[in-house]
């Protein structure tokens with residue numbers, strides 16, 4: 570019921586990152602860790618113009634790459650990870666971003682959240698990425714009862730049909746941004762209030778997202 574109500578409330582829930590292809594999606598999602606999508610969207614146009622594909626990213630000059638993305642948090646390590654991932658994709662996967670979850674996890678800077686987004690948004694396969702909003706909303710509502718993003722992901726995947734995983738990810742993010750905010754959730758106007766367990770003591774925010 571919760572997901573049905575949220576689907577009505579947020580009919581256009583989808584990623585706000587700007588990208589044109591799988592490579593750009595991967596880069597944007599890596600950059601979005603601990604950073605807003607809006608901020609990522611500010612740096613990616615110049616970044617994609619300078620490094621339009623895996624090969625150019627693999628050849629990138631690290632200082633220049635860092636300079637292009639220094640508007641996002643953790644830009645030094647993100648630059649290093651993007652370059653190293655591009656080298657691996659170029660040399661091990663013939664320049665094609667792998668479509669297997671376990672292969673994606675071997676790339677530097679790509680954790681479960683990023684891999685799930687690439688699998689679901691990029692390849693259209695079932696994936697359920699747990700970012701800070703999904704983690705908070707799922708555990709507050711009672712859709713999950715977990716202490717880590719990984720366990721939250723496992724519990725949600727157990728209880729929700731794979732065909733709905735991707736949409737669930739977007740719906741919980743939209744709800745977390747607009748109503749179930751980390752501080753001061755707007756329970757009074759929340760459309761799922763009567764179905765929510767209101768576990769407001771569960772963690773508000775993930776440190777590493």
Ligand code: SF4
Nearest residue numbers: 749754756759762765
């Ligand atoms: S009722 Fe409150 S805690 Fe529950 S989902 Fe809505 S805003 Fe979040």
